[in-house]
Amino acid sequence: MDATELRKKFAESYGYEEGVRTFFAPGRVNFIGEHTDYNGGYVLPAALTVGTWAAVSTRDDGVYRFCSTNFGTRLECSVHELVYKKEDDWANYPKGVLSELIQFAGPDKSKRYLGADILYHGNIPNGVGLSSSASIELVTGLALSELAGFDIPMIELVKLAQRAENNFVGVNCGIMDQFAVGMGKEGQALALKCDTLAYRYIPVKSYGxxxxxxxxxxxxxxxxxxxxxxxxxxxxxxxxxxxxxxxxxxxxxxxxxxxxxxxxxxxxxxxxxxxxxxxxxxxxxxxxxxxxxxxxxxxxxxxxxxxxxxxxxxxxxxxxxxxxxxxxxxxxxxxxxxxxxxxxxxxxxxxxxxxxxxxxxxxxxxxxxxxxxxxxxxxxxxxxxxxxxxxxxxxxxxxx
Known part of the structure; x- marks a missing residue:
């Protein structure tokens, strides 16, 4: 599925195709450094070429609609109705990110979050440790901030996505997953100190x-x-x-x-x-x-x-x-x-x-x-x- 095909799926879900933009965030694998992230230690993850795609179009009525090719749950909510609900299942992740984006923008600039229709498509196997949740969070954060006209640095989107999972979804995760998903580079792993966020890219020359x-x-x-x-x-x-x-x-x-x-x-x-x-x-x-x-x-x-x-x-x-x-x-x-x-x-x-x-x-x-x-x-x-x-x-x- 390329960007054109994703737009067609969007049209099937929402009934129009004009003005749609498409975004991608990868899954991640951690090569070494398990259970060190929440202990302020070192990790060595890398982004993958599999991940989550989002086709997105702006609305002007303050309503956000979320649907996915992978899950049956569809959700519609107002920008003023961003609360965690267990029955909303996977959609709590984008809701949490949107909530954090609005807080990050502040009272005046948050008015630029006018509403959007979003279709997600992913090819990360769910629940196997490749970080599908962080992938959804980062693709949502990037897409919605871009649609609102904000150029938020990726490192800030990474922190924001972690806050969404900690504070909104209620999962007390470290920052490794979001960091690798947001900051990954092709062919390179990330050496990251999780408490200071000091990092550098390490080439993985796995020829053969x-x-x-x-x-x-x-x-x-x-x-x-x-x-x-x-x-x-x-x-x-x-x-x-x-x-x-x-x-x-x-x-x-x-x-x-x-x-x-x-x-x-x-x-x-x-x-x-x-x-x-x-x-x-x-x-x-x-x-x-x-x-x-x-x-x-x-x-x-x-x-x-x-x-x-x-x-x-x-x-x-x-x-x-x-x-x-x-x-x-x-x-x-x-x-x-x-x-x-x-x-x-x-x-x-x-x-x-x-x-x-x-x-x-x-x-x-x-x-x-x-x-x-x-x-x-x-x-x-x-x-x-x-x-x-x-x-x-x-x-x-x-x-x-």
Whole structure:
């Protein structure tokens, strides 16, 4: 589906095609640095070529209408009716972004948000850790701010989208997803310090290798409750460390030497393991940046494997399904790195696989995974793409 086809879908939904503009925001994958973002640590995500498209046209009556080719829910609301409603499902994300845009503009300039019709189309698999929610948020923020005539810097849209998810939707996420979706560059990962938002682009020269994302197709029932539990455990760790290092605000403030000096103050073995994962994971991200800059994919792959092992043994957020995919992927000749990506307890792994080994990877991993778990995995061959943008007529949609 290119921009022209998206406009046709818009016309089918709303009955007109004049004045329609089209926008895109990608999904994202995190190569390494899991559960470090909300601890003020380092992450290494990248935008993908899959994502969410939006066809948008301005109204002048203060009404916003949202519909999607992917979901049945359609919503119409006034600019004065922006409240969270569970029954509005996915549409709460664009509503939250619109609410934040209006607050960002202030009382006078907010009057330029006159209303709009929006059609969304996405090809990110839902609920597998590739950040479909942040993709919807950023494509909405960019589209509606452009239609209102505001040139909002992308970094501000990123912060605004995170606030929408935190404050409106009620998901206490870190900023990594929105940052990667908004600020991504083709062929490059983002080395990001999540508390300061200091970042730089790191080329991923994966010539001869493919990025293979494997979906466990395991429902993530435990993800939310365990996520909150892990956050609490990390916060408890920070409070204990503050007793001997009062300046520490988050685990991301500590390096390995610091940890060796203060680990004795944490007597609870569970909290100690959680803290150790975050600190060592931060070190792995920094090491990953160096080896990618040296174009050493083999060592990068080894760091991915070490990340998964830490998430399994210290942070305990993997589970049988992710661990089985990890174990089977690690056995494949040509797979130089593999690890879980996302919150865990289901979702996906990301692997670096030689092009000529991809077919064997998919066949063998699927066969052994299904035999051991009874579940059938799905595989996506992905490329690193750019961040949120307005589309041009010639641009084509990437297919998973």
């Amino acid at each position: 290798y493919k990025i293979v994302i494997t979906n466990t197709n395991k429902r993530r029932e435990l993800a939310d409750s365990k996520y909150n539990e892990r956050r609490s455990e990390c916060e408890q760790g920070v409070e204990l460390i503050k007793k001997v290092m009062p300046h520490v605000q988050a685990l991301g403030d500590l390096d390995l030497e610091d940890w060796e000096r203060v680990r004795h103050v944490i007597k609870d073995h569970v909290i100690s393991r959680r803290v150790e994962h975050v600190i060592t994971e931060n070190e792995r991200v920094l090491a990953a940046v160096k080896v990618l800059e040296a174009n050493n994919l083999t060592e990068f792959g080894a760091l991915m494997i070490a990340s998964h092992e830490s998430l399994r043994d210290l942070y305990e957020v993997t589970g049988i399904e992710l661990d089985t995919i990890f174990e089977e992927a690690s056995k494949i000749d040509g797979c130089i790195g593999t690890c879980m990506t996302g919150a865990g307890f289901g979702g996906c792994t990301v692997s670096l696989v030689k092009e000529e080994a991809v077919a064997d990877f998919k066949e063998t991993v699927a066969e052994n995974y299904t035999r051991k778990t009874g579940l059938v995995p799905a595989f996506y061959i992905c490329e690193i793409g750019g961040g949120a943008k307005e589309m041009q007529e010639v641009e084509k949609q990437s297919q998973l």
